[in-house]
Amino acid sequence: MATVAFIGLGNMGGPMALNLVKAGHTVKVFDLSQDAMHAVAEQGAIPCPSACGAAAGSEVVITMLPAGKHVKGLLLGEDGLLETVASDTLIIDSSTIDAGSAREVASAAKAKGLDFVDAPVSGGTAGAQAGTLTFICGGSDTAFERAKPILDAMGANIFHAGEAGAGQVAKICNNMLLSVLMAGTCEALQLGMDNGLDPKVLSEIMKVSSGGNWTLDKYNPCPGVMETVPASNGYQGGFMVDLMCKDLGLAMETATQSASSTPMGALATSLYRLHQGQGNGSRDFSSLFEQFTKK
Amino acid sequence: MATVAFIGLGNMGGPMALNLVKAGHTVKVFDLSQDAMHAVAEQGAIPCPSACGAAAGSEVVITMLPAGKHVKGLLLGEDGLLETVASDTLIIDSSTIDAGSAREVASAAKAKGLDFVDAPVSGGTAGAQAGTLTFICGGSDTAFERAKPILDAMGANIFHAGEAGAGQVAKICNNMLLSVLMAGTCEALQLGMDNGLDPKVLSEIMKVSSGGNWTLDKYNPCPGVMETVPASNGYQGGFMVDLMCKDLGLAMETATQSASSTPMGALATSLYRLHQGQGNGSRDFSSLFEQFTKK
Amino acid sequence: MATVAFIGLGNMGGPMALNLVKAGHTVKVFDLSQDAMHAVAEQGAIPCPSACGAAAGSEVVITMLPAGKHVKGLLLGEDGLLETVASDTLIIDSSTIDAGSAREVASAAKAKGLDFVDAPVSGGTAGAQAGTLTFICGGSDTAFERAKPILDAMGANIFHAGEAGAGQVAKICNNMLLSVLMAGTCEALQLGMDNGLDPKVLSEIMKVSSGGNWTLDKYNPCPGVMETVPASNGYQGGFMVDLMCKDLGLAMETATQSASSTPMGALATSLYRLHQGQGNGSRDFSSLFEQFTKK
Amino acid sequence: MATVAFIGLGNMGGPMALNLVKAGHTVKVFDLSQDAMHAVAEQGAIPCPSACGAAAGSEVVITMLPAGKHVKGLLLGEDGLLETVASDTLIIDSSTIDAGSAREVASAAKAKGLDFVDAPVSGGTAGAQAGTLTFICGGSDTAFERAKPILDAMGANIFHAGEAGAGQVAKICNNMLLSVLMAGTCEALQLGMDNGLDPKVLSEIMKVSSGGNWTLDKYNPCPGVMETVPASNGYQGGFMVDLMCKDLGLAMETATQSASSTPMGALATSLYRLHQGQGNGSRDFSSLFEQFTKK
Structure with missing residues (x-):
């Protein structure tokens, strides 16, 4: 069982984080909405004051955000998560974003020596709740192998589409x-x-x-x-x-x-x-x- | 086993007629090409001097022609087959033609009290030879039930799409x-x-x-x-x-x-x-x- | 000034026929609707009991009908107008019909040695009333030259697009x-x-x-x-x-x-x-x- | 006559800058290519060591760059031109870029109190050389009135499409x-x-x-x-x-x-x-x- 940071607890992210909790992982969460954090904290997730705080000490960071600009805003730049996480952290972005942004983030992660997987989902909120999502992943074989057992707790089909960006x-x-x-x-x-x-x-x-x-x-x-x-x-x-x-x-x-x-x-x-x-x-x-x- | 007239012995019609022969039906054939008639006659079909001649005395008439105008030209009009065949003949048109022509022919057949099925095929020449065509049929339940055992000798899937014209x-x-x-x-x-x-x-x-x-x-x-x-x-x-x-x-x-x-x-x-x-x-x-x- | 038969007195044909009357032509008209004939007869057109009757003795026959099948039905076949008109009659079809039908009619006219022009219009009912239609004509140079002065009474732009059928x-x-x-x-x-x-x-x-x-x-x-x-x-x-x-x-x-x-x-x-x-x-x-x- | 900074001297920008020279303006130019700067310097433009240097002391800055990211890279950010130019400078971007980037730049210029016009062109290299380009401008009435006499030296048609971004x-x-x-x-x-x-x-x-x-x-x-x-x-x-x-x-x-x-x-x-x-x-x-x- 791993310690997982989960950033973004919307209609999809909330139930996904809870399935990680149910599977026995330690799940540290962050969302801009206190209500969203409360909802999952009541069922065992650990609320954190910032994305950075959630990521600290986590082996895996999962992001589930609305669009490419949010993902880039969170991960890239001088204050970005890629700068602050430990060097053996696995980053999984499950947001559905444009391929260009995905490749940009993947390339920045690679430059830092971080394992990165883009892992957009299909299956809707019903699949998120039931833990039957489909994940379509991009990333190195190593990164994918690390991500797969984590994703198994949230999904029924886990595909490896190719290198980073290929999932999107x-x-x-x-x-x-x-x-x-x-x-x-x-x-x-x-x-x-x-x-x-x-x-x-x-x-x-x-x-x-x-x-x-x-x-x-x-x-x-x-x-x-x-x-x-x-x-x-x-x-x-x-x-x-x-x-x-x-x-x-x-x-x-x-x-x-x-x-x-x-x-x-x-x-x-x-x-x-x-x-x-x-x-x-x-x-x-x-x-x-x-x-x-x-x- | 029935006596079947088969009009139109092209790349599709030729092997279809032979599959009827193999199934044990008596098959009377006509085509404008003597060569095409010879080819099937050698394997047991009975060549006739005209479409009308093939149809005479047959319980079933099958047409397999290039386009709507050929089907209308053969079946409709004062000299058309619909005028000359016996009143209990079943007409099956397996040509792929436009729905308008199919409905026109179906309507003329109905006016004569004849059972009529439009039964276009898919599956190509390979399917025609192997007897594994798909037939998509239009016509009354009675007409379809009469047609089905005949079509079974030439196809693997026989669908009933609805009233006459529905097959096309x-x-x-x-x-x-x-x-x-x-x-x-x-x-x-x-x-x-x-x-x-x-x-x-x-x-x-x-x-x-x-x-x-x-x-x-x-x-x-x-x-x-x-x-x-x-x-x-x-x-x-x-x-x-x-x-x-x-x-x-x-x-x-x-x-x-x-x-x-x-x-x-x-x-x-x-x-x-x-x-x-x-x-x-x-x-x-x-x-x-x-x-x-x-x- | 010519004697012109005008067949088809709908929203377009009616006002077109009247513009011929106003230009001084003798206009013999036929329509299946008695009302339509009355309306133009009141303004000087000569109602006829049949299309054939209107065409008899006319130098020019103009047809303005809904679709290709009506034009073919009127002009072709054993009882068709092409059989009954005098050999020096000019036929102008101003209906908008499919190119295939237009070519079929043109070809039949040619076989009879008749001058034929397909002359579909644009400009709507307002243009028909004002005599400002655009005619786009197909036919031989001779046929077009004969048609032009007639069409001038009904239109503002008369184009010659090419051989018969080209107008459509x-x-x-x-x-x-x-x-x-x-x-x-x-x-x-x-x-x-x-x-x-x-x-x-x-x-x-x-x-x-x-x-x-x-x-x-x-x-x-x-x-x-x-x-x-x-x-x-x-x-x-x-x-x-x-x-x-x-x-x-x-x-x-x-x-x-x-x-x-x-x-x-x-x-x-x-x-x-x-x-x-x-x-x-x-x-x-x-x-x-x-x-x-x-x- | 004005002092104009012109940034970007490609196939379009080069001849446009020269038309400003010919019209009598003082034209300070910058391009990453020394060759491009030499070519226009030989005909009277003043080469500068940087975009910032060209803009210093100029009443008007014109940019002609390949894409939105280049325009944003040059104008926005802490080191961007919008930060360094005098407060009464008029900025004209003649690049063809996406509307989103155009609005982003326009909005940043507005925040600085700068007059800004997006003025993409059509007319190709021939029009750029002949000074017959079409400019389609977005910006306030004031900004447009300031830009028009400058653009007149390079174009034949100067349109005002609306507020900033509207040109694009x-x-x-x-x-x-x-x-x-x-x-x-x-x-x-x-x-x-x-x-x-x-x-x-x-x-x-x-x-x-x-x-x-x-x-x-x-x-x-x-x-x-x-x-x-x-x-x-x-x-x-x-x-x-x-x-x-x-x-x-x-x-x-x-x-x-x-x-x-x-x-x-x-x-x-x-x-x-x-x-x-x-x-x-x-x-x-x-x-x-x-x-x-x-x-």
């Missing part, structure tokens, strides 16, 4: 592809319905044919086709349009940085922003289906 | 979605590679994550990731770009007829036509991957 | 491009506004820069920028979304027939159909702007 | 729209040609119809239609694909920052990156036309 890249590639699958499935289903097909029957056929994809298997966007998905519950819960838009923004930024052409991803981004701008930001991302339904 | 609609919905999966997967893989990822590792991760889809499972477009797919064999064989373009043309036509919005499918269509126009028409459809690779 | 092709190329200009201008204006710009100022700058285009000059889609356009009048009047969708459907059909890649036009088509499907079919086509406005 | 926003809105016009015009022309039209005739028709836009007026992408454009000169010279891709990258970044939906611009970005990735980065941006030409 793999995650946004996956989520960009997911947005394409969802948008394409929405319009294929609606095209069938506009031509008289039953969406259940069409879904069954495509699922086992060459149109098969994750959204047809697990997350059908047409109300009434699958029982327990957001589409059959007014598109509540699940993975919010706002979050998909955030991830797609990171994907577009990454594509710009590498001058990659991503026509399908860029179109899905535009469709999701259109949908978001029309007031659907806090609904599940499968609600894109409604864009294609004729009124 | 479901097939083009599926293939439009497939084009979206393929294009999206190509660019997601290349985006990852442009940012330092190994396509094998990225494919493994996305395959079991929310980016999972048929192309990652069965048909990875990046050379070297899967061994036995066209991508690892110079994009030879498989499903030609020209055929994908044909199916996407039908999808676009169907979307126009029903005023459906299909942004992802329309973009995939444009990308495939760009690829086709640049001289890739006879290569496998996963060769779209090369569009995204930087030179 | 040029019109849909232009209208597809227009849809791209409009969609692109809408989103560029909104992007500027989302970043604090005044749409009037941004419009003035882009109008005289490399972003300059017809929509900024004549038809600004942002309410309040130009006074007399539909955008400043609740998007009433003008060129309906339904009509733009019809023309874009023809463009997509033409692109499919020639296997042309039109990514921008295909995306504009999808956006217009999305807009149409959300209940905006009878509003002006510049109302697409609202899709991009955040709620 | 307006420029990228315009250039994004330009990319849409170009891509749309390319495919409309090719669609016409694929259907038998002469591109000259089609261009003439669309130019004066509702498809009219800057590319048809000044920059036809089809070889042979206009004599003096890059398309008729092997797509040499003009505005490089690489530069269009840079501007589109900024547009995509800006759209992400404001969560704006720009489907047409995003698609044009993807098409330009596809074209760039296929080895066309240093060719004129109208060479996109070749993507649509069938081989």
Whole structure:
């Protein structure tokens, strides 16, 4: 069992820290919100007055922050955590941030001789609570091997995507592809319905044919086709349009940085922003289906 | 065992007719090409001097023709087959044609009191020879039940998509979605590679994550990731770009007829036509991957 | 002055026929609607019991019908007008139809030795009434020279785009491009506004820069920028979304027939159909702007 | 006449500085390249050992740098120019940078009480040499009035787009729209040609119809239609694909920052990156036309 500092106790970070506690780790936490710290302290985490204080004496530091600028602000610079932690500390950043920032942080950690893993997650708040998150990691083999037993306490699938930064890249590639699958499935289903097909029957056929994809298997966007998905519950819960838009923004930024052409991803981004701008930001991302339904 | 007329003995129709012969049916064939008729006659089919002659006395008539105009030309009109066949004949059209033509033919058949099934196939010439095609059928329950044992001799999966015309609609919905999966997967893989990822590792991760889809499972477009797919064999064989373009043309036509919005499918269509126009028409459809690779 | 048969007296055809009357031509008219015939007969046109009757003895026959199938139904076949008119008759089809049908009709006319011009119009009902339509013509030089003085009575700009069928092709190329200009201008204006710009100022700058285009000059889609356009009048009047969708459907059909890649036009088509499907079919086509406005 | 510091003497900055010299201003210059400084010093500019040295005693400081990070690096921070210049200095940034960086710099200048204008240019190296650039400016009325007479020495059109940052926003809105016009015009022309039209005739028709836009007026992408454009000169010279891709990258970044939906611009970005990735980065941006030409 390790001593772990956990910085950032939001909707995701809070339950993740608690799963570390449950697994038997000593967990020192910090968040700008006293309430957030209280909530986890009541269940066994140790509140600290600063990120630096939490990191002091910890073998592992995990950060779970909103965006690249927060991660860079915390870790880099003269007062940054990378300057203050012990030289054998393992840093794990589980925030979802742009690949450029991830590589910048990874490179600074490397210059200090620190093991660093970028380990963005998928699985949402439900997965954070249940400890069934997917972690997609970037970092050296050594760093990954050190991180894996820690991440096991919070997740069900731990992937090693490559060198530092690779976790972020793999995650946004996956989520960009997911947005394409969802948008394409929405319009294929609606095209069938506009031509008289039953969406259940069409879904069954495509699922086992060459149109098969994750959204047809697990997350059908047409109300009434699958029982327990957001589409059959007014598109509540699940993975919010706002979050998909955030991830797609990171994907577009990454594509710009590498001058990659991503026509399908860029179109899905535009469709999701259109949908978001029309007031659907806090609904599940499968609600894109409604864009294609004729009124 | 039935007496079956089979009209249209091309790369698909020829081996399909032979599988009916092998199953023990009496198969009367017609094609404009004497060579095509000879080839199947040598293996037990009965050549006829005309489509009408093949249909006479057959309980089932199967058509396998290039486009809607050929199917309408053969079946409709004063001299059309629908006028000449016996009233209890089952008509099965396995051509891939536009939904409008399919509905027109289905409606004419219904007016004559004839059982009619549209039953477009997927699986390519390999599937036609092996008898492992997928049939996606439209028609009444009665017509479908009559057709199923016949189709079983030629295919491995026989779906009932709905009323007459539904087979064509479901097939083009599926293939439009497939084009979206393929294009999206190509660019997601290349985006990852442009940012330092190994396509094998990225494919493994996305395959079991929310980016999972048929192309990652069965048909990875990046050379070297899967061994036995066209991508690892110079994009030879498989499903030609020209055929994908044909199916996407039908999808676009169907979307126009029903005023459906299909942004992802329309973009995939444009990308495939760009690829086709640049001289890739006879290569496998996963060769779209090369569009995204930087030179 | 000529004797002209005018078939099809709808919102466009009616006022066009009357402008021929005003110019001094003898105008024999036919429409399936008695009311439509009465309306123009009151102002000097000669109602006829059939299209064939109107054409008999006329030097010029003009058709103005909804779609390719109507034009083919009237002109082709054993009872078609092409069979019954005198051999020196000039046929002008001003309907907007798909290029394939236009070429089919043109080819049949040529086989009969008849002069034929396809002459689709733009300018809307206002232009039809004012006699300021734009005609985009296809046909031989001879046919075009014969048609020009007739069309002058109804239009302000008479273009000769090429051989028969070229009028239809040029019109849909232009209208597809227009849809791209409009969609692109809408989103560029909104992007500027989302970043604090005044749409009037941004419009003035882009109008005289490399972003300059017809929509900024004549038809600004942002309410309040130009006074007399539909955008400043609740998007009433003008060129309906339904009509733009019809023309874009023809463009997509033409692109499919020639296997042309039109990514921008295909995306504009999808956006217009999305807009149409959300209940905006009878509003002006510049109302697409609202899709991009955040709620 | 004013004393002007000019920082950044590249392909654009060098000739711009010389036009200030020619107009009679005292011009103090700095560039990291000694060669670049020598070249302008020979024609009357005063070389300085540092940016700070050039700015000292100058009433106006003009920066012309590659990207936002360079502008921020020079102007912001403890050693930044904004700290060292006299309080009545006017700062003009003519670099093309992302709107976020522009606003950040503008805001820092405001905090110091400095007049600041962002004034990105269009017109290329030819315009820089001829002194016929277009400047699109953001800043207060006072700042703009101060900047205008200076900019007049280098440009033919000086626009005031709004408050600080507005210049950058307006420029990228315009250039994004330009990319849409170009891509749309390319495919409309090719669609016409694929259907038998002469591109000259089609261009003439669309130019004066509702498809009219800057590319048809000044920059036809089809070889042979206009004599003096890059398309008729092997797509040499003009505005490089690489530069269009840079501007589109900024547009995509800006759209992400404001969560704006720009489907047409995003698609044009993807098409330009596809074209760039296929080895066309240093060719004129109208060479996109070749993507649509069938081989």
